[in-house]
Amino acid sequence: MMKSPTPPKKSSILPPDKESWITKNPFEEFKTFAAPTPDLPLDQIVQSTEAVMDRIRRGYEKLLEEEAKELVWMVQYNTIIKAYEVAEKYVREVDYTAEDIEDFCFALENTQRIPYLIPGPAGVYISALCNYAMEEEIVLKLSELKTEINLIGFRLSKGKRLMIEGDTGDFTGIGLEGGELVIEGNSKNWTGAGMRGGKILIKKNIGLHTGEWMMGGEIYVGGRVRGLGNIVEGKVYERDKLVYPGKVRYPNLYY
């Protein structure tokens, strides 16, 4: 029990020897705590992080504004390419780190400052952020997101490694350009569609149309492949077993 060094109160109704009854310090354990001196004052760090986040957020809002003209966002190759070009334009102007990408993913669902989470444009924008990041290896923890984001890993280039903790939506890793995409969870339909090279590793299951119009590269699935697409070139493995090219396995065969 700590005794207060402050003088006793004048109007106390307690006898003088019982003054310490009311002086319990609720913060006592912190009395020796000294905050480490940061290289930059805390508010500056927060401010700079906030500034980067604001710029990333603004880019996403601009993308949404431009894409809103479409009324309904249809995943068509032209739409994706157009959206990606817009995303590239804004992303190039921001100096950010892989950590900021993860913060942005988290902010997509958890703050009201970002008005809409549309899985398509969000995925295109996140892909652009990953492709233009300085880091060669990026880990995104998406397991806490309630929405599965589409188009993650779009055009991931050679030398880049993107690891996703959690599940992803449709069109994961489409148009992959030699990078390595690792999904710790499940992935939905059209994964690896149109990919030209590189590697996609899905730890769990994968949906329909896997590798549709795939031109090269490899897809490894730890769980089940629900259905293959019309593959032109490349390899698909299911639990270490080569399923394409292989025995007759009709596209989207449910088994």
Next chain:
Amino acid sequence: MEKNGYRKQAMEIYQFISDHLYFNRPDIEIKGERFNSAILLSLLTGLKKGKELIIGEPGLGKTTSAEYVCSLIYQFPLGVIWGSEVSGHPEQTEEKIIGRPDLGRLNRGEEDVVWTNFSQIPVKIVDEINRLPETKQSMILDGVDRGNWEYLNEMIINEEYCLFATANYQDGGTNTIIAPLVDRFDVMVESRYPGANLSFLIGKDKRKDHILRHSKYEKELYHILKYKIAYERKISKMEEVCNAYGEYLDEVLGVKSFQRQDRDQIRAEMESLELDLDASAFTRMLLAELSFCERYGQKRVVENCEEGCHYTEYLCRQIKNCASNRLPSSIKQYAQGLAWLMEDSEIDIEHIKAVIPYTLAHRIQWKDEVLSQKERSKRDDPFPIFLAKEAVKTVSQRYREQSEHLKDALAVGSKVFQGGDLEPLEGDHPLYVEVKKDIDTRRS
């Protein structure tokens, strides 16, 4: 490193139950070690004299898991535990739960109480507590809370006791558990389905509980429980038989159970463990979010949040009621138990984060909009535990962002209480406001 081997002994009990008695899958990971939450929390409940509510589907081992843990920690043969359980049903009476008049003596004009086994033994199991009507639940409030059992102006006080209550999910025959009773439970945990394969094994191996039976000691204990002697003397006589049963367990099953002095020593060791600064600051942060209301001074179940409040992103906006003072006590107790079990020298934030969802799940009343927003989320846990885990994740994220500043604010508070003339630190979290309030109170 521990000197007396109690921790190892406790883990052996955990392992024995897990391997031979209660087939399960691990469902929580703490510092890289995987545990089954039902056995782990029951073990801590037994060791810490806690109160646990076990929920789950019928037939998934809610009662039996508690029985096994109690038998091995308190050295009671299973038959005595069965004979001391109270089952919740609408016709349940005080006479069956607590005690009844001694009719023989009453005929001679004397008033005396025959105490039930439930009120006398330190291991208390209430089966299907939510089948007790609300009015009858109040009968056990005092006993559950303090271990005081009163009947006909007589009273016995349990110095050492732990309580396990089981509850099925809502069906036609269940009632809601009244809020004051719910709050008295330290933790709530689900006894889960072990999976088709283990369930198949359970079906094959029907009589696995006979290994904890011992008819001779059971008879002796029943005999003692009926004795007309002072309760304290009964306890010491029971301990002798329990110790003999403990030796039997060691010889036959190779599992060492705990004697009374062992349990006391373990509790003393657990009590000596304190929270480190992060554990303390994190707990305060969570408590602030669960009790704070800028407009009305604190959360109250009868008052709703105002539109346009600055603190809309915190938990206070999502819940209806205020955290009770029993919550921090439950958190500390179970975190102490866990830290002891993991041989850590103090309670850190990982221990705290592991136990909080189970101490919180039954106590929070979420707003309807939160429930409807999250009820269809993909999850492994029952809804209340899932929501509590999500809440812990959200607060952890906030704590990561501002832990240093928060600890600094608390340190400033400490300095002011020591007589320093400092201004409270500002920050965007209810805890800064709470620190400021305490400082203002101190200064006034």
